[in-house]
Amino acid sequence: MKFPGKRKSKHYFPVNARDPLLQASQHEQEEGSWVVGIDQTLVDIEAKVDDDFLQRYGLSAGHSLVIDDATAEALYNELMREQLISHQFAGGTIGNTLHNYSVLADDRSVLLGVMCNNIQIGGYAYRYLCNTSSRMDLNFLQGVDGAIGRCFTLIGEQGERTFAISPGLMNQLQAASIPEEVIAGASALVLTSYLVRCQPGEPMPEATLRAIEFAKKHNVPVVLTLGTKYVIQDNPQFWRDFLREHVSIVAMNEEEAFALTGEADPLLASNMALDWVDLVLCTAGPTGLYMAGFTEEAFKRKTNHPLLPGAIAEFNQFEFSRAMRHQDCQQPLRIFSHIAPYMGGPEKIMNTNGAGDGALAALLHDITANNFHRQKVPNSSKHAREYLTYSSLAQVCKYANRVSYQVLNQHSPRLTRGLPEREDSLEESYWDR
16 A cells, blocks of 8 residues: 655654554454445447548448447457557546556556456457456456457547447346455445446346445445436436445535536535535545535634635635534534646547546545555554545645646546655645644
8 A cells, every 4th residue: 555645754654564552453464454346337339430431331420329239249340350449548537547547556456347357369348357446356346258449539530529328238236246344344335326227137236226225234344426418417316325325425526516516616415415424525626526424523623724715714714623423523524625727637638538537536546545544553643533535635635646747647548557645846844734
């Protein structure tokens, strides 16, 4: 487990060795920390094609269309045969998040979903595995006799992008394939809204609810990323009820936040979401990133950053507090933090797909680091109370913001390496608190 962010700290964080002064049982030494997530396993395939190709497969230039398995297979075979494919990236919002978590933490994550029983070297399923961190545990994937999901991005002669989506068997995860012991030992269960919005008869929603049941049973925080505003705006009340009943942490962007709450201001939307969940992560494009959560009133910590104006006056005044679950507070206090885009944002944004997943991966790293530290140094003052995060809300904001920048600066939504050990552009004081 790597430490989430470089900074000065009086709290010893054991990375390579245990503190020799601490006495722990063999059981404690064997304990680990990981996150587990369920995803619709899919591959993003990018290719340059001519107009005749689009017409041949019944595609409309510049639009998105769901295609059947037979069409997808024929289309893919022609792209391979004519060597038109420029990129094949492992995709899926949860897969991206877990991969980035494992790269950042250099530690284990567990992916639940489906994978082809028969994998062809050089094919899409092969590429999925090749573009996935070796730290991601894929041993619990359920085998299927058929294709996983494929999202084709077809770039026309004029540069216009046409999308052809083939779900394949990505929603065929069975409830029986959800391992209770993996969820019981996890620091978080990570889900997306897509998992409960499938075609009638597909087993994915039932499998998702089974995983949530296990998480509740073992007091594991459930994390939901909202995915897209189009899913949420169809029935916002359903999602409000779903959050209240099942979810501890919600991750969203400003459009999804508006669809969920009706509040255009990300700060007000985050505040409203606290009516249903314990912790909120809201990315807001060029405005930056917001977080909202709870802490114990008696142990709130004032910021030494400038107090920020907003719909909630001086909303960041207690951002140096660490987040707690509402159920663990005797007198819960709402706390908020905001940070502007790191370095003003990239000069040229290479890819907007995955920036929110990167931010969520950073938050998951901090939460899991807290559990890791609690296991290794149980008598630390860091754990005098049941905190959810290892760092303050302001610190998590900085970390999430930095990871988002890294993703925006590259073509793939998946990190190829962790953050630099030392930031040449930052003063040491950036990571204080």
